[in-house]
Amino acid sequence: MNSLGLPKRPQDTRVVVAMSGGVDSSVTAALLREEGYDVVGITLQLYDHGMAVQKAGACCAGQDIYDARRVSDRIGIPHYVLDYEGRFTRDVMDDFADSYLRGETPIPCVRCNQKVKFRDLLNTARELGAEALATGHYVRRLAGRGGAELHRAVDPAKDQSYFLFATTREQLDFLRFPLGGLTKPETRALAGRYGLEVAAKPDSQDICFVPDGDYAAVVASLRPGSVxxxxxxxxxxxxxxxxxxxxxxxxxxxxxxxxxxxxxxxxxxxxxxxxxxxxxxxxxxxxxxLARSSVAIRDVNWLGPDLSEGESLEVAVKLRSAQPAAPATWYPGPGGTARVELREPQHGVAPGQACVVYQGDRVLGGGWIAAATA
Missing domain, CATH: 2.30.30.280 (Adenine nucleotide alpha hydrolases-like domains)
Structure with missing residues (x-):
């Protein structure tokens, strides 16, 4: 087994790296290249980068595509830019606008991982003959008794497991997250050692297609007359x-x-x-x-032990990305639904946000909040 848990030697193992142009994905590519893997870098053009290039720190914008290409040249790997703008508009931006109009609070980064990066890009990686798709996410993929498991990153300040709850078992088999055991300062130090010009590049803070933070303006633009x-x-x-x-x-x-x-x-x-x-x-x-004790969940993606309807499981749940996990009981329901009963009422539970389920550091899955009651 090589370092990615695959049977071939690194030089005989092709790995596609999703390169956003930031320091994390750049270090991911450089690490794997240093280990001898046959690395191919791919950057997705997700929206009109002519506008976004004016905004620093926006993911997958024009400047970021340029940065990803420079990194690829530096470490000596092929780099391709794929136009996914149509898919991104349909599966992420349109969903974002419609969710807001339904009175929900959407998380487009989850949708992007779920519908674009871990579905469409993963299929593209397979078509290129890759045996894994690696990303710069701070999360760990560990081998368990029943197969690959998703776990929180070692660095709690950078853990991104909340945004990856919709990763399916099949996708997890193909995905790799080389940075899950590192802290952000360690990643930047590696970028400096590799001589990458993005070593000090700021992290992306905004939703990529909302560079000025004005969500309502984006909704009004996508759905004229609806606001x-x-x-x-x-x-x-x-x-x-x-x-x-x-x-x-x-x-x-x-x-x-x-x-x-x-x-x-x-x-x-x-x-x-x-x-x-x-x-x-x-x-x-x-x-x-605002206090809510019972939460209805839809579109559940389950990575944990098999549960039948009528069974229950003691877990911890995160109902917003910035909130700590809260003790709860998980009750699976029919048709990809579930119910969460919180041990203590939580405040600010919003439809459209994710409910992510944990046992210790392991991510058991989660779903979308449909409703919440006192």
Whole structure:
């Protein structure tokens, strides 16, 4: 077995590396090249990079394609740019816009991994004769009794397992994540040792096709005429003001409501508690109104032990990427659904976000939040 767990010698093993032009994927390619693998670098053009090139730190933009090519030349591997713009628009950007219009809070990075990188690019890698597709994600793929398992990265500050919950068992068999055991400073140090010009390049912070962070403007551009004003309503029924469109709000939001607090014995801060897009209403209330104990999940991708409907499993779940995992009980349901009962109520549970399931460091899978109740 070689270092990737494959039976051939590295020089007889072709590996495609998904190269975004950032330091992580660049080091991934350089590491594998140093070990002697037959490495092929592929960068995806996902959207009109003429606009994005003006924004530093945006993934898969014009500058990033140029950086990926320079790295490939530096380490001596072939590099190809594939035009996936049509697929990306259909499977990621359109889904993003429609989710917001349904009153959800989407995660386009998960959709991109699920529908573009780990489906379409993986198939392309196979067509090129590769035996693995490697990425610069900070997550670990470990061998378990039942096959490959997905685990958190060693560096908790960089762990990206939340965004990879939709990886299927078949995809996990083909994928490799060489950086899962490294910290970010160690990765940058390797980039310096390899002489890569991207060694100090900043990490991407924004959603790649929303370079200025204005999600509502992107939705309005993709779905002209769909962003309409409406009422901001307190949970007790009082109309407190007007909004510019439901797409400007997400569950748990406090800032930017423009209505202040409710004065009583003392002023009480208000949060977005619920969105009603059909009625064009934003429902607000005190923080306690956000508490949710039961979460309905759809489109489950399961990587854990086999469970039948009616069984349950004690787990920990992450309901937002920046929140810590919370103890819960997982109940599988019919047709790719599940129910999560939280040991302690959680705040800001938003439809459209992911519920990712863990036992220790292992990712058991997850699904999309459909609804949540107190």
């Amino acid at each position: 309409e004003p409406g009422d901001i309503v307190h949970v007790d029924g009082r109309v407190l003001g007007r909004h510019r469109g439901v797409v400007h709000y997400t569950i748990g939001q406090r800032k930017g409501l423009g209505i202040g607090g409710i004065r009583g014995a003392e002023e009480e801060a208000l949060y977005v508690v619920r969105l009603e897009p059909a009625q064009r209403r934003v429902i607000v209330g005190p923080r306690r109104a």
